[in-house]
Amino acid sequence: MQDLSTLEDKTILTGDRPTGPLHLGHLAGTLQARVAPQDKNDVTILVADMQALTDNAGRAADVAANVREVVLDYIAAGIDPDRVTIVRQSDLPALSELTMLYMNLVTVPRLMRIPTIREEIAQRGFGDGTPAGFLCYPVSQAADITAFGADIVPAGADQAPLVEITGEIAGKVNRMAGRNVLVTPTLMQSNAPRLPGIDGAGKMSKSAGNAIALRDNPEEIRAAVMRMFTDPGHLKVSDPGKVEGNVVFTMLDAFDPDATAVEDLKHQYRAGGLGDMVLKRRLDGILQELLAPMRARREEAASDAGLVGHILEEGRKRAHMTTMETLGDVRRAFGLEGRPGRSAALTELVSLGEDCEAGKVHEGLVGAISASHTRFSA
Amino acid sequence: MQDLSTLEDKTILTGDRPTGPLHLGHLAGTLQARVAPQDKNDVTILVADMQALTDNAGRAADVAANVREVVLDYIAAGIDPDRVTIVRQSDLPALSELTMLYMNLVTVPRLMRIPTIREEIAQRGFGDGTPAGFLCYPVSQAADITAFGADIVPAGADQAPLVEITGEIAGKVNRMAGRNVLVTPTLMQSNAPRLPGIDGAGKMSKSAGNAIALRDNPEEIRAAVMRMFTDPGHLKVSDPGKVEGNVVFTMLDAFDPDATAVEDLKHQYRAGGLGDMVLKRRLDGILQELLAPMRARREEAASDAGLVGHILEEGRKRAHMTTMETLGDVRRAFGLEGRPGRSAALTELVSLGEDCEAGKVHEGLVGAISASHTRFSA
Numbered sequence: 001m002q003d004l005s006t007l008e009d010k011t012i013l014t015g016d017r018p019t020g021p022l023h024l025g026h027l028a029g030t031l032q033a034r035v036a037p038q039d040k041n042d043v044t045i046l047v048a049d050m051q052a053l054t055d056n057a058g059r060a061a062d063v064a065a066n067v068r069e070v071v072l073d074y075i076a077a078g079i080d081p082d083r084v085t086i087v088r089q090s091d092l093p094a095l096s097e098l099t100m101l102y103m104n105l106v107t108v109p110r111l112m113r114i115p116t117i118r119e120e121i122a123q124r125g126f127g128d129g130t131p132a133g134f135l136c137y138p139v140s141q142a143a144d145i146t147a148f149g150a151d152i153v154p155a156g157a158d159q160a161p162l163v164e165i166t167g168e169i170a171g172k173v174n175r176m177a178g179r180n181v182l183v184t185p186t187l188m189q190s191n192a193p194r195l196p197g198i199d200g201a202g203k204m205s206k207s208a209g210n211a212i213a214l215r216d217n218p219e220e221i222r223a224a225v226m227r228m229f230t231d232p233g234h235l236k237v238s239d240p241g242k243v244e245g246n247v248v249f250t251m252l253d254a255f256d257p258d259a260t261a262v263e264d265l266k267h268q269y270r271a272g273g274l275g276d277m278v279l280k281r282r283l284d285g286i287l288q289e290l291l292a293p294m295r296a297r298r299e300e301a302a303s304d305a306g307l308v309g310h311i312l313e314e315g316r317k318r319a320h321m322t323t324m325e326t327l328g329d330v331r332r333a334f335g336l337e338g339r340p341g342r343s344a345a346l347t348e349l350v351s352l353g354e355d356c357e358a359g360k361v362h363e364g365l366v367g368a369i370s371a372s373h374t375r376f377s378a
Numbered sequence: 379m380q381d382l383s384t385l386e387d388k389t390i391l392t393g394d395r396p397t398g399p400l401h402l403g404h405l406a407g408t409l410q411a412r413v414a415p416q417d418k419n420d421v422t423i424l425v426a427d428m429q430a431l432t433d434n435a436g437r438a439a440d441v442a443a444n445v446r447e448v449v450l451d452y453i454a455a456g457i458d459p460d461r462v463t464i465v466r467q468s469d470l471p472a473l474s475e476l477t478m479l480y481m482n483l484v485t486v487p488r489l490m491r492i493p494t495i496r497e498e499i500a501q502r503g504f505g506d507g508t509p510a511g512f513l514c515y516p517v518s519q520a521a522d523i524t525a526f527g528a529d530i531v532p533a534g535a536d537q538a539p540l541v542e543i544t545g546e547i548a549g550k551v552n553r554m555a556g557r558n559v560l561v562t563p564t565l566m567q568s569n570a571p572r573l574p575g576i577d578g579a580g581k582m583s584k585s586a587g588n589a590i591a592l593r594d595n596p597e598e599i600r601a602a603v604m605r606m607f608t609d610p611g612h613l614k615v616s617d618p619g620k621v622e623g624n625v626v627f628t629m630l631d632a633f634d635p636d637a638t639a640v641e642d643l644k645h646q647y648r649a650g651g652l653g654d655m656v657l658k659r660r661l662d663g664i665l666q667e668l669l670a671p672m673r674a675r676r677e678e679a680a681s682d683a684g685l686v687g688h689i690l691e692e693g694r695k696r697a698h699m700t701t702m703e704t705l706g707d708v709r710r711a712f713g714l715e716g717r718p719g720r721s722a723a724l725t726e727l728v729s730l731g732e733d734c735e736a737g738k739v740h741e742g743l744v745g746a747i748s749a750s751h752t753r754f755s756a
């Protein structure tokens with residue numbers, strides 16, 4: 001990741017699909033990098049449950065349940081919900097409306113040519129059965145990015161074609177509008193390597209069962225480190241060992257604060273005479289130290305039953321207003337009139353239900369709602 | 379069209395893409411049939427501007443402008459906006475959200491196999507450039523149909539595969555929900571033949587320049603009838619003429635109230651001795667008589683500058699509530715919580731902006747809106 005800690009006054013959007021608990025791979029990849037810019041920038045983290053459904057419609061209940069876990073993982077990683085907007089994608093109707101409009105500006109072959117989409121379709125083994133929602137998720141992601149007016153999207157290189165298509169859509173909308181209503185985003189590319197799974201067989205992922213989750217307890221962490229793939233040719237302590245492809249060293253590179261010590265260890269390991277257990281104990285100690293405060297923050301947050309709901313509701317209120325304003329601009333570019341533009345403020349009332357019920361508006365609201373119900377039952 | 383006048387207590391959805399004025403082809407195809415059931419059924423007519431954009435993104439302003447024309451055409455054709463809900467598709471955010479969810483339940487090859495879509499892609503000459511929105515419009519249409527809980531969809535045979543895919547989606551959602559939250563619709567197929575254009579070269583369409591629009595004035599109607607394709611081999615009045623493919627006879631079959639007289643005329647024409655001008659004058663008289671009261675109703679409606687806006691706003695209020703309730707059910711089937719379910723009534727407040735401002739709620743609303751603005755500018 002480029003140095004996000006130097007950014008100021010940027011609008012930054014990142015997010016995760018809530019398909020499982022966040023793990024060390026996420027931490028090394030983007031989570032740590034989201035903490036740095038949260039003071040001096042407008043940072044939004046989208047819990048992309050609608051995007052998760054594009055390849056998980058069959059396990060929709062899991063996706064919904066994972067939203068809470070992912071928010072707790074954010075808090076664990078040090079993201080401060082008072083400074084960052086954490087919002088659930090399905091809470092923002094403007095994103096669906098923007099997606100529908102943008103889908104008219106992108107062709108099917110353009111989507112099919114995106115390398116990331118082609119790889120993901122192959123990986124998921126959809127075969128002939130790629131859901132329409134999956135093919136179109138880049139359009140949905142363009143809606144996410146532009147809805148918030150994000151100028152910086154921190155993500156891996158695989159996201160470059162998706163940020164590019166977002167720029168194309170923004171350009172088309174701006175030409176239709178005759179002015180720049182949408183921001184063309186810039187990818188801030190991660191230079192962190194993708195963390196392998198503990199089995200060394202691929203990237204770390206919960207579904208592959210090769211992950212260390214942020215929420216794992218000390219015993220789970222230790223057991224995972226002890227199972228970690230090293231060098232299968234390194235049979236005796238005295239044998240020379242290989243560092244490349246040795247997951248323990250990859251983890252030390254990623255998380256050991258003492259890079260010089262790690263280089264010394266690599267030297268000893270290659271020469272022979274350094275046992276895997278020594279390395280694994282060192283890594284276990286580092287990971288325990290890294291994850292213990294995260295687990296503590298997570299447990300504290302989880303013990304407050306209403307906290308996640310409150311965070312998401314606060315995020316929704318803020319993000320609803322922003323995204324509805326963008327939708328209003330885009331609708332006007334398409335020649336569509338009024339509704340969101342006119343009623344963005346009124347729509348915001350939906351967000352204020354609680355406030356209203358507490359205040360003097362209560363009586364009038366109840367009257368208005370009853371009147372509307374009467375009208376429909378008549 | 380099967381006899382819609384016998385229907386009772388059905389929920390019926392029909393609609394048109396606002397890409398140009400409605401014409402005799404629409405009148406023969408579905409417009410007349412929509413008038414009959416409007417008393418004893420719950421009829422909604424959707425002005426499908428979002429669907430029109432799926433192949434008209436480049437002329438979005440025309441689509442927006444045509445919405446008003448199409449509503450005036452409905453009134454012209456005898457549809458009573460007090461008994462029928464006339465609503466603009468882009469006014470209903472629930473339809474976009476439903477489409478996004480349904481897109482996860484339909485595969486890309488399933489959409490590409492729909493014969494109607496394949497034909498339309500070929501007709502439009504998209505080549506490799508089919509917009510994603512166009513490929514997915516059957517999903518959007520399934521959202522329309524199910525959002526209103528329509529059990530009857532009156533349409534041509536070309537719509538059968540689209541109603542079928544709607545049934546598939548409804549079945550999947552119902553299985554996810556564990557109960558029947560969505561209605562499986564039935565196509566009520568038109569048996570009216572597709573009306574040819576006045577040039578006899580294809581079906582009547584404004585873009586082909588071969589249509590007689592409901593709003594055409596007497597001179598335009600007469601001129602179109604006089605240009606109408608008959609039998610190019612029928613050079614002299616005394617020559618035998620062909621009835622098949624003769625547009626004048628097709629029009630007489632569709633609109634002449636005296637079917638026996640038309641059969642007699644066909645007989646004479648085939649035998650020879652009946653001139654085209656005699657037939658064209660007859661047809662002109664019939665069309666003038668048919669369209670004059672429609673034009674009068676249209677002109678009266680058009681002279682009331684606020685009428686179309688009022689009709690669409692009334693339609694929106696009713697349809698917003700219905701479609702948000704369906705969205706709430708579908709969201710729950712996908713494991714998504716609360717928002718539309720919880721706040722359907724509050725969202726309805728958006729519809730009540732005017733009422734609110736008039737009433738005692740006003741002061742509180744203004745306060746709430748100011749508070750929310752302050753929060754975002756802070």
